[in-house]
Amino acid sequence: MIKTDTLIVGAGPVGIFAVHQLGIKGLNCQVVDNLDRIGGQCIELYPDKPIYDIPAIPACTGKELTNNLLKQIEPFKTTFHLNERVNEVSNENGQWKVKTSKNKVFLSPNIIIAGGVGSFEPRKISLNDAEKYENKNIFYSVNDKNKFKGKNVVIFGGGDSALDWTLELSKIANITLVHRRDEFRGAPHTLSEIKKLEKKGKLAVKTKYQINSIEGNSSIKSITIKNDDGKIEKIETNYILGFFGLIMQLGPIAQWGLNMDRKTIKVNTENFQTNKKGIFAIGDICSYPGKERLILSGFHEAALASVECFKRARPNEKYRFQFTTSSKEIQERLGRKLK
Secondary structure, eight states: OEEOSEEEEOOSHHHHHHHHHHHTTTOOEEEEOSSSSTTHHHHHTOTTSEEOOBTTBSOEEHHHHHHHHHHHTGGGOOEEEOSOOEEEEEEETTEEEEEETTOOEEEESOEEEOOTTSEEEEOOOOOTTSGGGBTTTEESSOSOGGGGTTSEEEEEOSSHHHHHHHHHHTTTSEEEEEESSSSOOSOHHHHHHHHHHHHTTSSEEEESEEEEEEEESSSEEEEEEEETTSOEEEEEOSEEEEOOOEEEEOGGGGGSOOOEETTEEEOOTTTOBOSSTTEEEOGGGEEOTTOOOOHHHHHHHHHHHHHHHHHHHOTTSOOOOOOTTTOHHHHHHTTOOOO
16 A cells, blocks of 8 residues: 555646645655656647747747656656556545555545546547457557567557657567558657658558458457558558547546536635545646636646645644745755755
């Protein structure tokens, strides 16, 4: 069992900033996210698109924002549990007991839900027999790239994840990249490198194709893909990697007994606590009168929620507001010397 002052569900920008706000108050936390990397929507949906409404930063990409936020919380040495979702939540003597999809158990007085508009889950192959090969021959994320060493791998998708893994895995595996369109949405530089490797015969690229069938018994032997003109092509493969984008699901959170408003969670505006004491919701997933779905709004919500988290985690200590510019205590936590 992992004991922590606060469990944060969601590793997007608002969740990361919550780590900072808890950390400067002396609280430790753990972060759980259903995706395989940190950054939430900023990384998955617009890593290279500019964001213009972060205070004091005229423009930055989703990736740059995430990296800067991670640098900001380095002093707190926070543990992130990725590719993991919260499945069960129960209350035990005023503490929240949380069990995840990987059977980890957390015990904490506080839970902060910072999951955007729900947990992101990968779009999956819609063929009837695809499910039986999941986590065996079909994957929607990569945890251990060495699994694919020397193997035939077909990668589906046209975004950054598909292109990045095509480039990376081409160093150790036989790769075929398949996309349903001629145009790719990923970084131009990555695509350019892939085209160079294609010309050298290091990998294959198939456009205007979609998966048509899977052949195999206990494991996949081959697949067929079908193009827009109806042409069918067979590819022998050991593994399929699907990067078809994400869908947003509220998931088990909908069963927690929270006060829901469609797919958002109602909170108060004093500390962004839900109708369950010790469970908070911040970012796009929370709702209240006048709510604006902006990253900066989520930062404000994280700051106020962290105050109540402190009171619950340290009931015998008096909360004292301190400016980071003048507090020796805070600057020591950040590993800096007060000037």
